[in-house]
Amino acid sequence: MRIFRLFYIIYVALRFGLDEFIFDCQPSQNFGPSPNEESLKFKLLRGTIKGALCWRSKKLNRGVRLRLALETLGPIFVKFGQLLSTRRDLIPLDVADELAKLQDQVPPFPYKDVETIIQQTYNLPIDQVFSDFDQIAVASASVAQVHFAYLLDGTPVAVKILRPGIAAVINKDLVLLDTAAWLLESLSTEGKRLNPREIVAEFSMHTHSELNLTLEAANCSQLARNFPDKSLLVPEVYWDFCREQVMVMQRMQGTPVSQLATLRAKNIDLTKLARDGVEIFFTQVFRDGFFHADMHPGNIQVADDGRYIALDFGIMGTLSDNDKYYLARNFLAFFNRDYRDVAIAHIEAGWVPKNTNAEALETAVRAICEPIFDKPLKDISFGRTLLSLFQMSRRFGVIIQPQLIMLQKTLLNIEGLGRDLDPNLDLWKSAQPFLTKWMDEQIGWRSIVKNLRTELPYIAKNLPKMPRLVRQFLNQQTVAEDEAPIRLVMYDLIKVQQQQARWQKRLTLAIILLLVLQVAGVVAFGFVAI
Structure with missing residues (x-):
């Protein structure tokens, strides 16, 4: 069956003219041979395929054709396209913009399958677990779907259930994706530079984490603990009912953030909502180092009192203290237009080779960032700015940090959200006070107090041993x-x-x-x- 699936993938790729990505790409001057040095076999293969498929229409641009092909191949390929849209360091901007339109929406699976999964999970009939269970799914995606229900004590809940047999389907398609990536690397010099197998491996890691709903429940619980003041509303997890295939959580009532007319009718201050979104994002990243990495409009609602409601916790990002420090230092240097410190921070963090010319890097960063300052958000394209930065990064040998890829994706989601809510939002002015305070806490007197509190138990434990330890060291x-x-x-x-x-x-x-x-x-x- 796998070989037939592979043939079908090849058929769809050829039907939508995706061979263009292999045969028509112009090799980089810095990578591989020039077109004149292509092998005779490669030219013959390209000519044969183009001649045999000359009937195809290519009126649509390459990005649209790629999006349509992924939608045709099914939900796993749609999710892969969504991840691919975040790798603007690797793919052309027009393709990334088109892939960002992909929606992970598929028809729900039958209710009889839901009943079977519930009974197998709890070893009880569904009516002995829930007093009422809505047979119509309120949301349905490629990996799972959500139903509303009531517990036996009358508590309203949302129940997320994995699709039956989805793990086997995902594993088969991931193998085929990796095979396709290998072929792309083998046939194209530009394909080697794009490193598609690395992208498939990253996609595989995130997809497998979504196949265990207890992991998502733990992510949800952690995010809720990080916001005890309820400035971000996160559903409560009902752990007694959570299993690998089923997750039961508090039912949230809110308005999707994309329904601006409804929000205005409820007298929600959209300008404040936009500022709050920026602050919540930077709080997750720099205070907690744990952030929601799938913040598209479908996963964000707004309560009637104007607070954000977070949903779907399958994809979360994490940052180490070292990542947070250098990231905040870079952000503040950008905000202060201190491009010299941007260059030095990159070198010290190991994001560029140690022998990088700091002056040249400073000049390159200034040329990219200076034009976007003092502009409202509506006049700034972070996507194009990021693309320029990544193009610069290749020239200087910048190593793209895997742990920052999800952060980049989330920043682009925040950009889109901010544009919709308040096109005049100044992201820089909204973020700078928060980052300044955070950096002061990291290197100022607050940091000393915080570190002393953390290390005090260790100091108290080892202080009586100090004379003996010093004597041993001297001996x-x-x-x-x-x-x-x-x-x-x-x-x-x-x-x-x-x-x-x-x-x-x-x-x-x-x-x-x-x-x-x-x-x-x-x-x-x-x-x-x-």
Whole structure:
């Protein structure tokens, strides 16, 4: 069956003219051979395919054709296209913009399958778990769907259920995706530069994490704990009912953030809503290092009091303290137009090679960022700015950090959300006070107090041991100093032994060579005598 699926994928790719991505791409000057150096076999293959499929219509541009092909191939390929749209460092901007339109919406699976999964999960009939269960799904995606229900005590809940057999389907399609990526790398020089197998591996990691709903429940619970003030509303998880295939959570009542007319009718302040969105985003990233990485409008609602409601926690991003520090430092340097510090921060973080010319990097960053300052959000395209930065990054050998890819995706979602709610929102002015305060907490007196609180138990535990530990350290230093002359003599002896071993090896080879020559001479003399 897998071979037939592969043939179908190839058919769809050819039908929508996706061979253009392999055969018509112009090789980079810095990567691989020029078009004149293409192999004869490659030219013959390109000509054969173009001749055999000359009937195809290519009125639509390449990005639209790729989007339609992914939609034809099914939900897993749609999700892959969504991830691909975030990799603007690897794919052309027009293709990324078109792939961003992909929607992960598929028809719901039958209610009888829902009943079967519920009964298998709890070993109970559905009416002994829920007093009422809505048979019509309120949301349906490629991996799972959601139904409204009531617990036996009357609590209204939302129940998320994995699609039956989805794990096997995903695993098969992931193998085929990896095969397609391998073919792309093998057939195209530009394909090697795009590194499609890395993208497939990243997609596989995120997709597999969505196949265990207890992981999503844990993400939801963690995000709720990070906002105890309820500035971001997160549904409560009912752990007694959560399993790998089923997740039960609090039912949230809100208006989708994309329904602007309804929000205005409810007297929601859209300008404040836009500012709150920026602050919540930076709070998740820099305060917590744990952020919702799938913040498209379908996963965000607004409560009647104007607070955001977060939904769907299958994809979350994390950042280490080191990532947060250098990221905040870069953001603040951008906001302050201190491009020199941007360059130095990149070098110190290891995001560019250590021998990078800081002055040249500073000049390149200034040329990209200076034109966008003092402009409202409606006049700024973060997508194009990011593309320019990534093009610059390739020139300077910048290593794209995997942990920042999800952050990039979320930033683009925030950009779209901000444009819809308040086109005049100034992202820089909204974010700068937050980041300034955060950096002050990291390197100011607040940071010292915070670190002392964290380390106090360790200090209290080890302080009585300090005299003994210091004495042990001094004794070790004394022994090391006493043994230093002996160690030097041993090093000299080892060097002499190594040198002798090398000479012995050479002498042995010389003897063997002489023996071979002698034998060859005897044999040759024998032939002459005969």
